[in-house]
Amino acid sequence: MSLLLIEDDLQAAEYLIKGLRESGYTIDHSADGRDGLARATQNRYDVIIADRQLPFMDGLAIIASLREKGDRTPVLILSALGTVDDRVHGLKVGGDDYLTKPFAFAELLARIEALSRRSASAAEATRLQVGDLEVDLLGRHVTRAGRNIDLTTKEFQLLEYLMRRPGQVITRTMLLEGVWNLHFDPQTNIIDVHMSRLRNAVDKGFPRPLIHTVRGAGYVLKESE
Amino acid sequence: MDSRLRGNDERTMSAPRKFRLSTSRLTALFAAIFAAGIAILLTTVYILTARVLDHEVDVVIQAEVNGLIDDYRRGGVLQLVETLHRRADSWGRTGAVYLLVDAQGRRIAGNIAGWPEQIATSDAWIEFEIDASEHGGVVAHPVRAQIFKLPSGRSLLVGTDILERKQLASRLRSAMIWGTSLCLALAVPVTYFYSQRVRRRIAAVATTCESIMTGRLSERLPVEGSHDEFDELAKTVNGMLDRIEQQTSVLRTTFDSAAHDLRAPLYRARVRIEEALQHPDLASGSREVMDATLAELDRVQRTLGTLLQIAQADGSARELALQAVDLAELAREIVDLYQPEASERGLSLAFSGETHAIIRGNQQLLAQALVNLVENALKYVPASGRIDVAVETTSNEVNLTVADNGPGVPAAEREHILQPFVRLERDRTQTGSGLGLSLVAAVMRLHRGTVELSDNAPGLRVACRFQKG
Numbered sequence: 001m002s003l004l005l006i007e008d009d010l011q012a013a014e015y016l017i018k019g020l021r022e023s024g025y026t027i028d029h030s031a032d033g034r035d036g037l038a039r040a041t042q043n044r045y046d047v048i049i050a051d052r053q054l055p056f057m058d059g060l061a062i063i064a065s066l067r068e069k070g071d072r073t074p075v076l077i078l079s080a081l082g083t084v085d086d087r088v089h090g091l092k093v094g095g096d097d098y099l100t101k102p103f104a105f106a107e108l109l110a111r112i113e114a115l116s117r118r119s120a121s122a123a124e125a126t127r128l129q130v131g132d133l134e135v136d137l138l139g140r141h142v143t144r145a146g147r148n149i150d151l152t153t154k155e156f157q158l159l160e161y162l163m164r165r166p167g168q169v170i171t172r173t174m175l176l177e178g179v180w181n182l183h184f185d186p187q188t189n190i191i192d193v194h195m196s197r198l199r200n201a202v203d204k205g206f207p208r209p210l211i212h213t214v215r216g217a218g219y220v221l222k223e224s225e
Numbered sequence: 226m227d228s229r230l231r232g233n234d235e236r237t238m239s240a241p242r243k244f245r246l247s248t249s250r251l252t253a254l255f256a257a258i259f260a261a262g263i264a265i266l267l268t269t270v271y272i273l274t275a276r277v278l279d280h281e282v283d284v285v286i287q288a289e290v291n292g293l294i295d296d297y298r299r300g301g302v303l304q305l306v307e308t309l310h311r312r313a314d315s316w317g318r319t320g321a322v323y324l325l326v327d328a329q330g331r332r333i334a335g336n337i338a339g340w341p342e343q344i345a346t347s348d349a350w351i352e353f354e355i356d357a358s359e360h361g362g363v364v365a366h367p368v369r370a371q372i373f374k375l376p377s378g379r380s381l382l383v384g385t386d387i388l389e390r391k392q393l394a395s396r397l398r399s400a401m402i403w404g405t406s407l408c409l410a411l412a413v414p415v416t417y418f419y420s421q422r423v424r425r426r427i428a429a430v431a432t433t434c435e436s437i438m439t440g441r442l443s444e445r446l447p448v449e450g451s452h453d454e455f456d457e458l459a460k461t462v463n464g465m466l467d468r469i470e471q472q473t474s475v476l477r478t479t480f481d482s483a484a485h486d487l488r489a490p491l492y493r494a495r496v497r498i499e500e501a502l503q504h505p506d507l508a509s510g511s512r513e514v515m516d517a518t519l520a521e522l523d524r525v526q527r528t529l530g531t532l533l534q535i536a537q538a539d540g541s542a543r544e545l546a547l548q549a550v551d552l553a554e555l556a557r558e559i560v561d562l563y564q565p566e567a568s569e570r571g572l573s574l575a576f577s578g579e580t581h582a583i584i585r586g587n588q589q590l591l592a593q594a595l596v597n598l599v600e601n602a603l604k605y606v607p608a609s610g611r612i613d614v615a616v617e618t619t620s621n622e623v624n625l626t627v628a629d630n631g632p633g634v635p636a637a638e639r640e641h642i643l644q645p646f647v648r649l650e651r652d653r654t655q656t657g658s659g660l661g662l663s664l665v666a667a668v669m670r671l672h673r674g675t676v677e678l679s680d681n682a683p684g685l686r687v688a689c690r691f692q693k694g
Contacts, residue, residue, distance in 0.1 A: 009489060015496040019503075080488040087589075088546065102492035102526055105499050154561055180562055182592050185527060193565040 001116055002026040004043070006036030006050040006062065007078065016049075019105050025112075033057025037065055045073055046116045049108075052079035052090065060093050067094040074115040078103075087183060106217035110169040117168065128163040131223040133202065133210055135163050144206060154179070155198050162211070162221035171218035195219060251423075255416035256409055263408040267401035274397055278390045279369075283350070286371050289321065289383045297375065302333075305381075309334040320386030322355070322368050328378030335382070348374050352387075367391050426455045430462075442470040477536070484533050488526070495522050531660040535645065538590060538667040547672075549694055550591055552623055553582040553616040559595045560614050563603065571608035574599070578616040582623045585694035586672050594668040597661040598627040598687055606631035606684070623691045630684040639678040665689070 003025050007013040013029055020027050028043070030036035033054035040048055040062065048066075050059040063075050074096040079086055087098045096118075097111050128135040132145040140156060142149040151159065157179050162170060172191040176182050195211070203209040212220050297305045305325065313336045315321040324335030332339055341353040349372050354365045370384025429447050436444050445466060446459035498515050501507065507515075560576040567574035595614075602612040606629045613628045634642055634649065641647055643666040648659040665687070669676040674691040 009493070011493050012496055015500055018500075080492070100530070101488055102495040102522070104495075180558060182558075182562070182596075183589055184593050184596060185523075185530070190562055190566045193569055194562075197565055 001046050002028070002044075003112065004028045004030065004036070004040055004045045004048045006030045006033065006040075006048070006054060006059065008032060008051060008054050016105070016108070019109070020112075023109055031055075033059070033062055037062045040066060040071070040073070041069070047112050048073055048075045049112070050075055050077055052077055052086070060090060060095070063094045074118060076108075076111055076115060104216070106169070106214075107171050107173065110171045110174060110217060113168050114165065114170075114174065117165070125164075128160070130163055130166045130221055131208075131210055132206075133163075135160060142202075144202065149201055151198070151201055154194065155201060158194060158198050159202065162219070165221070167220065167222045169214050169217050169220050174218070251420040252413060252417045255420070256412040259412035259416070260405055260409040264401070264405045267404050271394070271397045271401055275394050278393065282369055282385060282387055282390065286369065286383055286385055290371055290373055290381070293323075293381060293383060294373065297381075302375075302377070302379070306334040309336075312336070316357075316386070320366075320388075322370060322382070322384040322386070324382040326380050326382075330380075333379065340380075340382070344372075348372055351384075355386075364388075430459070437466065442466070442473055480536055484529055487529055491522060491526055491529075495519065498522070528660060531664055532645070534590065534593065535660065535664050535667040538664070538671040547585045547587055549583050550586045550588045551581050552584050552586075552591065552625060552691065553579040555588065555592060556595060556614050556616050556625060559592065559599060563596075563599050567603060567612065570603065572603065572606055573611040574603075574614070575611070576614045576616075579618055582616050582618050583694045584623050584672070584691040586691070587668075590668045590671065594665045594689075595625070595627075597665055601661050602627060602629040602631065602685070605629070610684075618693065621693050623693055625689040625691070626686060628681045628684065628686040630681060633680060633683055633685045634678060636680070642678070643676065 001024070003020060005013060005016060005020075005027055007016070007029070008031050010031065013031070017027050017029055028039055028045070030039050034056040036050065036054065037057060050062055052059040059077050059079075063077075066073065066075070075094070076097045076099060077090045077095040078099050078101055079090065080101045090098045096115055099108060099111060126136070126138050128137065134143050136142075137160065142151055142156070142159065158175065161175065161178050173185065175191050176184070199209070199211050203211055208224050210221055210223065212222065212224065214220055293305060293308065296308045300307075309323050309325060312321065312323060315323070316336050322335075322337055324337050324340065325333040326340055327333055330340050337355060341351070344351055344353060350369070351372060352367060352369050355368050356363050357366050358364075366386050366388045368384045369387045370382050373381040373383070375381055426449075433444050433446050445463045448456050448459045448463070450456065498519055502512065502515055557576050560574055564574050599612065599614065606612060610630050613626075615626045615628075617624045617626075638649060642649065643662050645663040646659040647663075666676055669689055672691055674689060677688045677690070679686045679688065
């Protein structure tokens with residue numbers, strides 16, 4: 001899996017490159033916008049991570065230029081601006097995700113993973129299955145090992161979000177964005193409370209749990225080995 | 226007493242209406258003053274003219290009487306009769322009227338047929354009418370006359386035709402009525418035009434000011450080049466706006482670069498701590514310290530983020546896209562999001578009110594404001610308390626209220642607490658930036674609504690009023 005990081009803050013870039021290499025990614029780095037666009041056009045990357053404010057050419061201009069050429073490579077925008085409309089604007093010009101600095105590395109990792117898999121799993125499924133847990137999206141019906149599981153609407157949406165990304169680390173802010181369409185940093189552990197309710201419904205009474213907590217990052221839905 | 230942070234709506238929405246009222250009042254007032262002035266002028270002219278004319282008549286008659294009395298004194302009745310005979314044809318020429326009657330009222334001499342009916346023969350000034358045939362018809366001529374009693378019981382009547390004078394007076398009267406009416410007819414459109422002009426210019430000032438209040442600091446009041454007081458005022462205000470704009474732009478640039486320059490080192494500090502945490506041979510005590518430091522850094526970042534949001538909501542309303550937002554749905558979603566958390570804490574959190582309530586706004590800022598209100602309540606309301614979120618609509622407003630039965634906010638503090646970094650003394654020990662409610666206030670200003678804190682008896686009730694979208 002190859003990434004392109006366009007970031008002019010060299011110290012931060014160094015740390016990100018190190019962390020991403022350790023996580024198994026191949027990564028190229030550009031320190032300014034012009035060089036970044038050149039690299040992005042010459043090579044094929046799975047995900048491009050672009051800072052919003054860059055020398056010579058800003059992140060949004062790079063995206064606009066790529067999209068004009070028909071290049072649909074997913075782009076994650078990093079920004080120190082982080083006010084509400086910056087996000088909207090960033091996504092409008094064709095950015096695929098938006099992360100406000102400073103962010104936890106785990107958050108970045110989870111989002112890169114989500115972006116790289118997005119193109120693969122975009123198919124319109126009507127049934128989702130992980131292990132013995134089955135979700136019928138049309139009938140809004142959930143069973144585990146043949147047993148009916150009753151969920152509230154929100155619990156169902158949460159589960160669907162996780163089921164569509166099996167094995168991926170999903171952060172709390174990703175859930176807040178994906179399920180509630182809210183883009184903010186909650187000061188309390190609201191998502192954890194929702195997740196523990198979902199866990200109670202899905203995992204309680206079964207020998208092998210499917211929802212796992214990833215320390216310092218979020219949650220993952222997968223069959224445990 | 227309720228504290229209230231006013232958006233600009235209440236004033237600016239009703240202002241044009243008031244202007245219009247005062248315009249019509251001003252028009253009526255000016256027209257009335259104008260017309261009254263003209264009426265007084267013309268009435269004075271009429272009264273004075275009428276008096277002068279009457280006086281002239283009286284002087285002529287008096288002189289005639291004196292002349293005839295002289296004749297009488299010199300030559301007795303015979304002399305008088307002779308003079309009257311000589312003047313018998315005077316009616317057609319000078320309009321003079323003479324009549325001498327004996328004690329029984331029988332005519333002795335004169336140029337009228339008989340003593341006017343129902344008029345005594347004592348000394349007095351009288352007015353009566355004589356029917357004279359003219360141009361084949363009979364015209365009633367008014368006559369003013371003096372009666373003089375002669376010693377022998379005879380009475381002498383000397384008068385003059387005052388038809389022309391009456392006609393002149395009546396012409397004056399109708400001139401007065403017409404003049405006043407014409408003045409009124411002229412004054413109404415003219416003063417209406419002028420007050421419209423005043424209204425238009427005031428409305429232009431109000432519109433511009435309204436626009437400036439929404440963050441368009443580059444707008445200026447129109448200067449028409451008429452060099453009147455309005456232009457002078459506009460120039461002065463524009464000068465003031467130049468100054469404010471310049472200062473605001475310096476402030477914003479400073480603030481933006483400060484925020485940006487703070488975020489970069491914050492980001493690096495976070496990166497370094499995270500990097501250090503990856504070390505496998507980290508002492509367990511250090512790990513806790515570093516985790517706590519990370520949490521502190523996140524707090525600083527959040528405060529900075531909130532400050533940026535407040536600044537954005539207050540400063541650059543133009544850049545912020547407003548769309549149709551269903552406030553009821555948003556409130557339901559957020560109540561739903563916080564409901565499990567609330568019940569974990571033993572609190573009841575419930576939504577009531579409309580299914581849909583559309584306003585024009587920024588979804589994310591509204592969500593943030595609502596979240597702040599709910600989180601605030603969650604933080605301060607003790608276990609087994611309740612938090613009620615409601616969205617209600619009136620004919621032109623959408624009201625969002627978040628009410629709890631917690632400790633509330635003392636009346637004196639309610640307005641104060643909407644300002645940045647202001648916290649109640651009793652909450653000093655609680656975590657929090659003191660920015661939550663000021664963000665709510667800023668978001669309400671951006672949406673040109675109002676936020677009002679009041680006593681929920683017990684507890685706090687926060688009411689946000691929006692214009693219907």
